[in-house]
Structures are given as C-alpha cells and as structure tokens.
Amino acid sequence: MHLSDPALIDAPSVLAWYDRHARDLPWRVAPAARAKGEHPDPYRVWLSEVMLQQTTVATVRSYFVRFTSLWPTVFDLAAAPLDSVLKEWAGLGYYARARNLHACAQAVVNEHAGQFPQTSAGLQTLPGIGAYTSAAIAAICFDEQVAVLDGNLDRVLARYYALDVPVREAKEELRAALQASVPQRAGDFAQAMMDLGATICAPRAAACMLCPIQPGCIATRQGEPTLYPIKPAKAERPVRKGHAFVMLDAAGDVYLQSRPTKGLLGGMTEVPGSDWAAELVEVTYPMDGEWQHRGQVVHIFTHFRLELEVWSAAVEPDALEGGWWAEPAALKGEALPTLFRKVLAAAGLE
C-alpha cells in the first residue's frame, strides 16, 4: 500500500473552478449548457476520445473537425470504406486506432442499433475502447460515477498524494482514491480534472496558486510538486537503418504499395524498401535504373530511431506487381504516414 487512508478530492471546488474555466473544445458541451439538460453526442465524444489517446488536443482538433464533417454520425462512419478512414487518419499516428475506430463504428451499428452502450462496462467490450476511454464516455455522456484516469490524472494524483513510487506500481490505488471522490456531476468532474492537469498541474510547472485542490495537495505542502510523479528508469532508444526506393515512371508517377495490416504503420501506404536493421545492409535495388542517392531521412518512433537512405530512379513499370502508380498531385490524398511523406519529400516530391 502506497496510499494510507487517502484524502478525498474536494469535488465541489473542482466543479466551481470548471464552471468558470472550462476550455472550449469542439466535442465538449459547456458546463452551463450541460446544467440546462443538453447532452453530449456519444458519437462525437467517442471519436474525440479515441483521437486523444496519447495525442494532444492541439493535434486532434483539425482531424476531429474533418472527420465529423465527412462522417457526421456513426452510421456514416460505419458505411465508409476503411481505406478512406485510413487516408483521413494519416499523420495522426497509432494507426491501429483507425482500424479499431472503423470496427467499433460497425459494431455499434450492427450489434447495438447505432446506439453506444451507456455503461463503462458495456463500452469496454467494443474495439479500441479500454479502461480510460470507456470510463470517459460513460461519465461525460451518461454521468456514470466512474473514475476517469488518464495521463493528466496520473500526474495530478501522484502530486496530490505525494506518491513515492512510479504511477504504474500504484495505478489501482490511485483509481480507488479517485473513485471515492467522484460526484454526481461525474462528466464535468472528469473533464474538470483533466483540464486542471493540462492547464494548472502541468508536467514542468504547477500553478498551485490557481489550483482548486491545492489545500489538500501533499506535494505542494512539501514544497516542490514537480518532483512528482516519480519516473521509472528510461530505456535507451535503439537505431535501425534501411533503404527506401522512390520509383518514377515516364509520366512522373510514383510507385506505392500497402504495408501489412498488422504491426508498425499497419495497413498504411509506403514506398518499397529494405528491411530495417541495426546495421545498414548493402543496397539492393528493386529494379534496374539510374539510381540516385537523395539523402537520408531520420524518423523517431516511440521505441526506436529510424535512418532511411532515400534512392530514386526512373524505371520501366512493367515488372512491378502488388502496388500502384500515383500522380504526385494525388499524394496528398494517399494514406501515407509521416515517415513516408518525409521520404517522398527527400526525393523531391510533395
């Protein structure tokens, strides 16, 4: 046990702060409107929560507007081809989310008559909806009195309780402590606590003088809240190296292909390339041609650093199979992750 008799969070103070300082977000119903009985659209809340998994509000905003413009309801999204969803998701990262998003939309339409389940337990049975997202949707849309614990809350609670171990080792204790504090206005409370973490109890700086729960915060009382949360030792990031091949036909079109549906950048579009390994393999061109070295692209993934040598050549297209030729002007609409947009840029395209 790392928390002995954890003090409750003063929910009324948190809600009073939220009533005055709630951020204006495209998927949010403001607390005043919520008090008048206006309910958030579960489809929009779900879509926003999936996009926000490990992704900042600033990045999500434009994607959210685009998605809801193209697909205003869960029926529209479920009816859309997966390809078009992947194309619109391109650049947002964690592409398994896009596949699960589409699968979830179809499950809601086909197995739940287009209505999202109204409990966290029911929501969590759907693809791409885990402990956090199920609780968030249930609280925000249906005011289920459930603890909504995200990365912001990890930090806020670690400071509030001066947690002396990494959060991972006390996750369920923090959840129980938060659960005990959840008020009737569960949705507003959840969003308030996340806003508080994002704007006041920030990672590098804590504006404790503005914080509605400062009176109960142990880390503040100790004097240095940013000492928490305690960080686990970090593993170093390995390097992988490889080659990428940009092939152009006589018309100047580019050869593209699809990646396998599972694993890194699953189902997304790429240009052909070598395997990626710790040591750079000798280059083996996929076709005959006047190959030119166009430089190196460096791309940082969560768990490794990738260095790709970019080659380009004009080729005879006949012998290629499995992919397709794309006009340079049409590259913007392809399901190209950022890595391969960098590769194409290095070859003089995009």
Next chain:
DNA sequence: AATTCGGGGCA
C-alpha cells in the same frame, strides 16, 4: 507485467 504501437509541441 512488459512491450508494441506515431507524431508533434514544447521547454
């Protein structure tokens, strides 16, 4: 319980 999944913003 630990690892595998992207990418951008910020100090």
Next chain:
DNA sequence: TGCCCAGAATT
C-alpha cells in the same frame, strides 16, 4: 534533444 500527450492491444 528529451519529455509528454484525455491509452489499447498483444504477448
């Protein structure tokens, strides 16, 4: 540069 972000699925 390193850290963090409204985490989930897989192993």
